[in-house]
Amino acid sequence: MLGARRLLGALRLCSSVSCPRPRATAKLRVRDALGVQDASGECVTVQGWIRSVRSQKEVLFLHVNDGSSLESLQVVADSSFDSRELAFGSSVQVQGQLVKSQSKRQNVELKAEKIEVVGTCEAKAFPIKYKERHPLEYLRQYPHLRCRTNALGSILRVRSEATAAIHSYFKPSSKIKVPEENFFDVPAFLTVSGQLHLEVMSGAFTQVFTFGPTFRAENSQSRRHLAEFYMVEAEVSFVESLQDLMQVMEGLFKATTEMVLSHCPEDVELCHQFIASGQKDRLEHMLKNNFLIISYAEAIEILKQASQNFTFTPKWGVDLQTEHEKYLVRHCGNIPVFVINYPSELKPFYMRENEDDPQNTVAAVDLLVPGVGELFGGSLREERYHVLEQRLARSGLTKAYQWYLDLRKFGSVPHGGFGMGFERYLQCILGVDNIKDVIPFPRFTHSCLL
Amino acid sequence: MLGARRLLGALRLCSSVSCPRPRATAKLRVRDALGVQDASGECVTVQGWIRSVRSQKEVLFLHVNDGSSLESLQVVADSSFDSRELAFGSSVQVQGQLVKSQSKRQNVELKAEKIEVVGTCEAKAFPIKYKERHPLEYLRQYPHLRCRTNALGSILRVRSEATAAIHSYFKPSSKIKVPEENFFDVPAFLTVSGQLHLEVMSGAFTQVFTFGPTFRAENSQSRRHLAEFYMVEAEVSFVESLQDLMQVMEGLFKATTEMVLSHCPEDVELCHQFIASGQKDRLEHMLKNNFLIISYAEAIEILKQASQNFTFTPKWGVDLQTEHEKYLVRHCGNIPVFVINYPSELKPFYMRENEDDPQNTVAAVDLLVPGVGELFGGSLREERYHVLEQRLARSGLTKAYQWYLDLRKFGSVPHGGFGMGFERYLQCILGVDNIKDVIPFPRFTHSCLL
Numbered sequence: 007m008l009g010a011r012r013l014l015g016a017l018r019l020c021s022s023v024s025c026p027r028p029r030a031t032a033k034l035r036v037r038d039a040l041g042v043q044d045a046s047g048e049c050v051t052v053q054g055w056i057r058s059v060r061s062q063k064e065v066l067f068l069h070v071n072d073g074s075s076l077e078s079l080q081v082v083a084d085s086s087f088d089s090r091e092l093a094f095g096s097s098v099q100v101q102g103q104l105v106k107s108q109s110k111r112q113n114v115e116l117k118a119e120k121i122e123v124v125g126t127c128e129a130k131a132f133p134i135k136y137k138e139r140h141p142l143e144y145l146r147q148y149p150h151l152r153c154r155t156n157a158l159g160s161i162l163r164v165r166s167e168a169t170a171a172i173h174s175y176f177k178p179s180s181k182i183k184v185p186e187e188n189f190f191d192v193p194a195f196l197t198v199s200g201q202l203h204l205e206v207m208s209g210a211f212t213q214v215f216t217f218g219p220t221f222r223a224e225n226s227q228s229r230r231h232l233a234e235f236y237m238v239e240a241e242v243s244f245v246e247s248l249q250d251l252m253q254v255m256e257g258l259f260k261a262t263t264e265m266v267l268s269h270c271p272e273d274v275e276l277c278h279q280f281i282a283s284g285q286k287d288r289l290e291h292m293l294k295n296n297f298l299i300i301s302y303a304e305a306i307e308i309l310k311q312a313s314q315n316f317t318f319t320p321k322w323g324v325d326l327q328t329e330h331e332k333y334l335v336r337h338c339g340n341i342p343v344f345v346i347n348y349p350s351e352l353k354p355f356y357m358r359e360n361e362d363d364p365q366n367t368v369a370a371v372d373l374l375v376p377g378v379g380e381l382f383g384g385s386l387r388e389e390r391y392h393v394l395e396q397r398l399a400r401s402g403l404t405k406a407y408q409w410y411l412d413l414r415k416f417g418s419v420p421h422g423g424f425g426m427g428f429e430r431y432l433q434c435i436l437g438v439d440n441i442k443d444v445i446p447f448p449r450f451t452h453s454c455l456l
Numbered sequence: 457m458l459g460a461r462r463l464l465g466a467l468r469l470c471s472s473v474s475c476p477r478p479r480a481t482a483k484l485r486v487r488d489a490l491g492v493q494d495a496s497g498e499c500v501t502v503q504g505w506i507r508s509v510r511s512q513k514e515v516l517f518l519h520v521n522d523g524s525s526l527e528s529l530q531v532v533a534d535s536s537f538d539s540r541e542l543a544f545g546s547s548v549q550v551q552g553q554l555v556k557s558q559s560k561r562q563n564v565e566l567k568a569e570k571i572e573v574v575g576t577c578e579a580k581a582f583p584i585k586y587k588e589r590h591p592l593e594y595l596r597q598y599p600h601l602r603c604r605t606n607a608l609g610s611i612l613r614v615r616s617e618a619t620a621a622i623h624s625y626f627k628p629s630s631k632i633k634v635p636e637e638n639f640f641d642v643p644a645f646l647t648v649s650g651q652l653h654l655e656v657m658s659g660a661f662t663q664v665f666t667f668g669p670t671f672r673a674e675n676s677q678s679r680r681h682l683a684e685f686y687m688v689e690a691e692v693s694f695v696e697s698l699q700d701l702m703q704v705m706e707g708l709f710k711a712t713t714e715m716v717l718s719h720c721p722e723d724v725e726l727c728h729q730f731i732a733s734g735q736k737d738r739l740e741h742m743l744k745n746n747f748l749i750i751s752y753a754e755a756i757e758i759l760k761q762a763s764q765n766f767t768f769t770p771k772w773g774v775d776l777q778t779e780h781e782k783y784l785v786r787h788c789g790n791i792p793v794f795v796i797n798y799p800s801e802l803k804p805f806y807m808r809e810n811e812d813d814p815q816n817t818v819a820a821v822d823l824l825v826p827g828v829g830e831l832f833g834g835s836l837r838e839e840r841y842h843v844l845e846q847r848l849a850r851s852g853l854t855k856a857y858q859w860y861l862d863l864r865k866f867g868s869v870p871h872g873g874f875g876m877g878f879e880r881y882l883q884c885i886l887g888v889d890n891i892k893d894v895i896p897f898p899r900f901t902h903s904c905l906l
Binding site: 054055131162166244413418419 | 545546694
C-alpha cells in the first residue's frame with residue numbers, strides 16, 4: 007500500500023446500473039436536492055432519516071431528512087419497496103431520479119430506484135414519537151436524540167448560521183482599497199482568556215475578537231444561566247468614547263441577525279410560529295429602530311417613578327435586578343436600550359473613571375433587550391497608568407496585576423470592549439424561553455446529563 | 457438622553473482643518489493605507505505604535521505599525537515635530553496626506569500634518585529593544601508584550617487566517633445548485649464536548665465540525681504539548697471507509713494552507729526566512745504531493761528493518777513513539793503519511809473493528825507530518841449495536857455509555873471522524889519549533905504566566 011495515493015475526486019460518485027442514463031449518481035444533501043430547479047430525471051443518491059411514511063395501494067411516500075434543512079425530501083416508491091423496516095426514525099440510502107413533483111407542496115421529489123435501510127429504529131423505545139410535537143422540556147431529557155426533531159434542528163441550524171455571521175462580521179474578506187468603514191480585518195484570537203487577555207492583544211492589533219466557551223460556577227437554575235456558555239468578546243484600541251463601542255455592539259446584533267434571517271428563514275420561521283408566537287414582530291421592531299441610550303442615573307429615576315412595585319427597591323449605588331431590566335426595556339417601547347455610566351463601586355477595577363465627582367461613575371455599558379435582559383456588557387478600560395495604579399493599590403491587587411499595569415507603561419492607548427452572551431442572543435432573536443434549548447449540550451448546576 | 461439615537465455612520469471621520477482640501481480625514485488601518493494605489497494627497501489619520509525613528513536635519517521619518525500587517529507605514533514629518541516622546545514603542549495618532557513615496561521601498565507614505573503622542577513608552581523598562589531581534593525563548597517571558605514584535609505579530613496573523621480558513625473549509629457560503637462536491641454546508645457546533653458528542657450531532661446533521669479549546673492535564677514539558685490547546689474536530693455520517701475520512705483530512709490541510717499562503721504571504725515568509733530556514737521548500741513538497749498511506753503493520757515492518765537504533769524497540773501491539781513517527785515520515789520522503797488499522801487493544805472502545813482476526817485491528821487513522829509527528833487522529837466509529845455493546849460490557853462501561861449505545865438503536869449509520877491539533881498545524885506549516893510560540897497565552901505544566 008506504500009506509494010502515492012491518488013485522491014479520489016469522484017469518491018462521492020457511485021456507479022449506477024438501474025438509472026436509465028449511463029452515468030454516475032451524485033450524492034446529494036436534501037437541501038441541495040430541494041433547491042434543484044427544473045429537475046429532469048437526474049440520478050442521485052440521498053441519505054438521511056425517515057421522518058414520515060405513507061403507504062398507498064400502489065405507491066409509497068417517504069420523507070427523508072438529513073439535517074441540512076427543515077424541509078424533508080419526498081421519496082416516491084413503488085409499493086413493492088414497502089417493508090416493516092422502512093419506518094419513522096430509520097436511516098436510509100435512496101437512489102433514484104430527481105423529478106419535478108406533481109404536488110404543489112414541493113418542487114422536486116425523488117423517484118426511488120433502490121432503497122436501502124442503513125439502520126433500523128425501535129419505535130417503542132424511541133423517545134421521539136411519530137407525528138407528535140414534543141414540548142422542549144420533554145426533549146431536554148434526551149440531549150443525545152433531541153436534535154432529530156424539527157424544533158431542535160431549526161434552533162441548532164440558526165446557532166450555526168449565527169456563529170458564521172459573527173465571524174464574518176468581525177472578519178470580512180480583506181479588500182485592498184480605501185474602505186468606507188474599516189473594521190476588524192484583523193486577527194481572530196479564539197481563547198478562553200477573556201477580556202484582560204484581549205486587552206494584551208488589542209495593544210498590538212488594535213481590533214480583536216474572541217468567540218468560544220466560557221465557564222462560570224453560577225449556582226443558578228434560572229432560564230438564562232448556564233455553567234458553560236459561549237461568549238463573543240471584542241476589544242478596540244483608540245476608541246474615543248462609549249459611542250464607538252455601542253456602535254459596534256448594535257452593528258454586531260443587527261448584522262448577525264440580518265444574516266441569520268436571510269440564510270435560514272424557514273428555521274427562524276418555525277421558532278417564531280411554534281415556540282414564540284409574536285416574536286417575529288418583536289424582532290422586526292428591534293431591528294428597524296435605533297437602539298436607545300440612558301444613563302444609570304436616568305434608569306434609577308425611571309424605576310423610582312414607576313407605578314410597579316418591585317421586590318428590590320431601586321436605589322442609586324445598587325445593581326439593577328432582572329425585574330428592573332425588564333421594566334426599563336418595556337418603558338423604552340421594547341427597543342434594546344444601552345444603560346451607561348454606572349457607579350464605580352458596582353464595577354471592576356479596570357473600568358475607566360468618568361471624572362464626574364461626586365457621582366463617581368465609570369464608563370460602563372450594558373445592553374438590555376426584550377425577553378432576556380442583559381445581553382451585552384462592556385466598558386472603556388482605564389488606560390491611565392497612575393489612575394489604574396491607585397485603583398489596584400486600593401484593592402490590594404498591584405502585585406497580581408503588574409503585567410496588566412505594564413500595558414499602560416509602554417505605548418498605552420484609550421481602548422474598550424464588550425462581551426455578548428451567545429445563547430442569550432439566540433434566545434432573544436428566536437424567542438426561546440429557556441437557555442438550555444439553544445445549546446447542544448447544556449451544563450448547569452447539578453446537571454451534566456451528557 | 458432618552459430618545460432615538462442616530463448611528464454615527466461618520467464616527468470614524470473627524471474633521472480636519474490643517475488639510476488643504478476642506479474634507480474629512482478617514483481613519484485608515486496601516487494595511488489599507490499601504491494598499492492604496494496612486495495615492496494623491498488623501499487626508500487620512502493613522503494610529504499605531506512607533507517601530508522606528510530616524511531623524512535627519514530637516515526631516516523626521518517614523519515607521520508606524522498597528523498590527524494589521526507586517527509592514528509599517530512610513531511617516532515623513534518636518535523635523536520640528538521631533539520630540540523625546542516620539543520614540544520606539546510609543547503609541548501615536550498621525551494625521552496627514554497619503555502620497556506616493558519617492559523611495560522604492562514602499563508605495564506610499566504619510567506626509568504628517570499633525571502627530572499626537574497617545575502613550576509614551578519607557579525605553580529602559582521595555583523588554584523589547586529597538587532594532588534587536590529577540591529569540592523566541594526570550595519573548596516567551598513576556599506574553600503580555602511579545603505580540604508587539606514582528607515574529608509574534610506574523611505568527612498570530614497566520615493563526616487568525618488559519619482559523620478563518622478552517623471555518624470556510626467546513627462551511628462555504630451556501631449555493632443552491634447541484635454541487636460538484638457537497639461538503640459541510642452544515643451546522644458548526646462550537647463546543648468543548650469532543651468526539652462522542654459530535655457523534656450525537658452527526659446522527660442528525662450528517663456532517664458537523666467543532667473548533668475550540670481543549671484541555672488535557674498532560675504532564676509534559678515537550679515542545680509539542682500544552683495543557684490548553686485548540687482542536688478542530690469533524691464527524692461525517694454515511695462514510696464508507698477510512699478513505700472518505702482521509703480525503704477530508706488531506707483537503708482540510710491543503711485548503712487551509714493554500715488560503716493562509718494567499719492571504720498573508722509576508723507573514724509566512726517572515727517565519728520561513730527568520731525562524732525556520734528551508735521550511736518554504738519543505739511545505740511546498742508537502743502541498744504538491746499526495747499524502748501517503750501505510751498500515752500500522754507495514755509501519756512496524758519498516759521500523760524493524762530500519763538501520764537506526766531506537767530507544768523503544770518497534771513491536772506489534774505497542775504504540776508508535778515520537779522517534780518512530782519521525783523515522784516513518786523521513787522514510788516516506790517527508791511527505792505526510794496516514795498510518796491506518798491499529799491493533800484494537802491500543803485504541804479506545806468506540807473505534808470500529810476491522811474483522812480481520814487474528815490481527816484484530818480497528819479502523820483508526822493517524823496522520824504523521826514532518827517536524828511535528830502526529831497531527832491528526834481519527835477513526836471509523838463502531839456503529840453496530842451488538843459489537844459496541846460487547847465492547848462496552850468488556851470494559852464495564854455499559855451503564856455510563858447507555859446514551860452512546862442508544863445512538864446505535866435508532867437509525868444508526870456508518871460514521872467516522874477526526875481531530876487536528878491546531879497549534880501543531882501552525883508549527884507544521886510555519887516551522888516553529890516550540891508550540892508555546894504559536895498560541896497567544898500558552899498554558900502548560902507548572903506554568904500559567906498570565
